[in-house]
Amino acid sequence: MSQARLMDGTALARRIVEDTARQAADLTRRTGTQPCLATVLVGEDPASVTYVRMKQNRCRTAGIASRHVALPARTTTEELVATLRSLSADPAVHGILLQHPVGDHIDERAAFEAIAPEKDVDGVTFASFATMSFGLPGFVSCTPGGILRLLDAYDVDLTGKRAVVVGRSAILGKPVGMLLLARDATVTYCHSRTADLSAAVREADVVVAAVGRPRLIRGQDVKPGAVVVDAGYNPGNVGDVDFDSAVERASLITPVPGGVGPMTIATLLEQTVTAAARQLGV
Numbered sequence: 001m002s003q004a005r006l007m008d009g010t011a012l013a014r015r016i017v018e019d020t021a022r023q024a025a026d027l028t029r030r031t032g033t034q035p036c037l038a039t040v041l042v043g044e045d046p047a048s049v050t051y052v053r054m055k056q057n058r059c060r061t062a063g064i065a066s067r068h069v070a071l072p073a074r075t076t077t078e079e080l081v082a083t084l085r086s087l088s089a090d091p092a093v094h095g096i097l098l099q100h101p102v103g104d105h106i107d108e109r110a111a112f113e114a115i116a117p118e119k120d121v122d123g124v125t126f127a128s129f130a131t132m133s134f135g136l137p138g139f140v141s142c143t144p145g146g147i148l149r150l151l152d153a154y155d156v157d158l159t160g161k162r163a164v165v166v167g168r169s170a171i172l173g174k175p176v177g178m179l180l181l182a183r184d185a186t187v188t189y190c191h192s193r194t195a196d197l198s199a200a201v202r203e204a205d206v207v208v209a210a211v212g213r214p215r216l217i218r219g220q221d222v223k224p225g226a227v228v229v230d231a232g233y234n235p236g237n238v239g240d241v242d243f244d245s246a247v248e249r250a251s252l253i254t255p256v257p258g259g260v261g262p263m264t265i266a267t268l269l270e271q272t273v274t275a276a277a278r279q280l281g282v
C-alpha cells in the first residue's frame, strides 16, 4: 500500500487566519473597535508560555488586539475566578482564553465557568459544550473544531464511519467525540482503562489520538486506509501517533508539527472575531 496523504494543517490554518484578518479589518472599519482577545496564563510553564505567545503573535497577524494577564503560580482559585469575571464584564474584551493546564491547586473547572459564554472563544465552558453537542450556535472547543475543519477540507465523509477517540479530556477527547457523533460517525471513546486499545483502534475508520502519550498509536494497529488524526502535543513536538509506521497504513494522516496544532489557533482567532461581531451588534 502507498503512503498516506498528509493533512496540511499549516496551510489550511494560514487560509483561515487570512480570512479572519479580512473579517477583523472589516469589523474594525465598520465599528471603530478592534476585536480583542484576553489571554490568561497562570505560572510560567515553558510550553504554555510558548502556546500563549503563539496565540498573541497570530492575533497580531490577523489584526486582533490581545491583552495578556500573567498571574503567578501561587494564584488561588478565587483570585483566578475574580480575574476571569472582571474580563467577562469588560466591554473592551470580546474573547477570553485561559491557558490549560493551570496549577493542580486550582479548581480549573470553576475558573473556566467564570468565563462568560459569549466570550468563551476557546469553547471550554459547560455552556459551550452543551451548544456544541446539540448543534446550536455557540463556540466549539478549538482543537476539536479545528480537527473537523481539517477533515472537511480533505473531504472525509464521516457518515456511518467507525471513529475511535483515544482520550477523554474535557477540552479535547470528549468534545471531538461529540462533533464526530454529530456527523453521524459511530464513536467509541478509549482511555487508560480500556481493556484492549489495539483491538479498538484496529476497527477504526477514523482514529483521533488525544491522550498525551508519545507515539502510543502504532502503525500495526491502524486499519489499512484509515484516517489518522494526531492531536497529541507532547514535549519535543512528538505526537500520540507513531507517524513513521502509521503513515504506511493510513490513507490520510496529520503530521506533528503542522497538523492539528495550527488549526487550534486558527479556530481561536476565527471565534474571537465572531464573538466581537456579535457583541458589537454587527
Ligand SMILES: Nc1nc2c(c(=O)[nH]1)N[C@@H](CN(C=O)c1ccc(C(=O)N[C@@H](CCC(=O)O)C(=O)O)cc1)CN2
Pocket: 050, 051, 052, 054, 097, 098, 099, 100, 101, 122, 142, 143, 171, 233, 237, 256, 257, 258, 259, 260, 261, 262, 263, 264, 265
Ligand atoms: N485553553 C487551552 N489550553 C490548551 C489548549 C487549548 O486549545 N486551549 N490546547 C493545548 C495546547 N495548545 C494551545 O493552547 C497548542 C498546542 C500546539 C500548537 C501548535 O500549533 N503546535 C505546532 C508546533 C509548535 C512549535 O513549533 O513549537 C504544530 O503542531 O505545528 C498550538 C496550540 C493545551 N492547552
